[in-house]
Amino acid sequence: MTDAERDLRRLLPSGDPSAVADLLPTGRLVSPGEDEEGLAPVLWLSDGPAPFGLWEELHREHPRSGLWPLLLAPLRAGEEEFRPWGTGELSTVSASEPDWYDPAALLRTGWEYSTLVDSDGESLDPQESSELGRSVAPFLGGWPGTAPAAGSVGDPDGAARALARELCAGDAGLRIGLVAAATGAEALTACGWCGPVNHEDDIAKVSAVLLDWERRYGTRLVQAGFAELELSVPAPPEDAGSALRIAAEHFAFCPDNVFQGAGTLTEYAAGLVGAERWSFWWD
Incomplete structure (x- = not known):
């Protein structure tokens, strides 16, 4: 078993991480509040930039792996800490569903x-x-x-992959994240993203609206930043x-x-x- 597969099994014990483990570059697990011990990991984060085309491959394997891919952007381009993802500035303590x-x-x-x-x-x-x-x-x-x-929502998955290619081509600093979630909307709650905290501190409410847009318009969450989201719209x-x-x-x-x-x-x-x-x- 590779290190990547071992990490992914910690993230989603019931899934099939072998479907994507061999596709991944080097990376690590991230838990909410990295200064605290004993918290379960909520995110796998690549150590370096997302290879072009990887998001699409991970997205195709999502039904098998159970891991939703996200393109992740930092608070400031080029920052070493890669906030909030690399610093664990995430919280699942008070999240509802x-x-x-x-x-x-x-x-x-x-x-x-x-x-x-x-x-x-x-x-x-x-x-x-x-x-x-x-x-x-x-x-x-x-x-x-x-x-x-x-x-009609056309081809939601095709639209999501097209946006992923556009985003990666436009920003070489994006990294790959994997979250144990059925959809991108649910991935935000699962990993404890805190982006809109000054507007809404219960991220499950944000996910609920995004899920509704997935149903009504076929949108897909492709990228998340410190306080930004990018959705594909077919x-x-x-x-x-x-x-x-x-x-x-x-x-x-x-x-x-x-x-x-x-x-x-x-x-x-x-x-x-x-x-x-x-x-x-x-x-």
């Missing part, structure tokens, strides 16, 4: 919180309300509800109207995409039409 939650209710709550209070939890003053109104128009009347599911909206409803969901999920990005839902929605990639970033 994604299937505890209704994604539509989570999105409604996210919308209401982001449109009724400021970052400190205080009610918006008149000037802030006016600025917010310009940002979330034309939904000034309140949460518009979740958008309809795509009529069935992007084809017109401004449908894109606007999805933009409202994105705002409810990650308001920084609008507040610190496009500025308004209308402008943000324009960027979603035909886009085969969704990116999220939390301050």
Whole structure:
């Protein structure tokens, strides 16, 4: 048994790591909070950059291995510590489970919180309300509800592999991670990712929304960073109207995409039409 297979059996005792062990470069297991002893590993992390094409091979073997591959990015390019992955800045202590939650209710709550209070939890003053109104128009009347599911999701796995190739070609510093999870959405909870902690400290709620998007739009989580996510989208909206409803969901999920990005839902929605990639970033 190779060192890689031995490590992967610790990560997922009931899986078949032999399906991918021989594909892997050198790497190591990571546990939440590396300064603490006795915590089970939640992630296998490559020591160096992800070889081009490896994500796709690992993704094809996922049904056998039970290990979801992630392209992992550090907080800062070139940093030796490779935070948060290499430093174990992960937490599974307080995580609930994604299937505890209704994604539509989570999105409604996210919308209401982001449109009724400021970052400190205080009610918006008149000037802030006016600025917010310009940002979330034309939904000034309140949460518009979740958008309809795509009529067809095409080839979700093919779209995910295409995005992985694009991301690896554009960033030579990405590493490979493996998590014992059925989907990329669930991998975030399983490994204890803490990216949106200033917006949401229960990552299972984030996973619940991502799982819903997997079902409705065929999205797949391909890359995760310190506080960023990259999703493949095989069935992007084809017109401004449908894109606007999805933009409202994105705002409810990650308001920084609008507040610190496009500025308004209308402008943000324009960027979603035909886009085969969704990116999220939390301050």
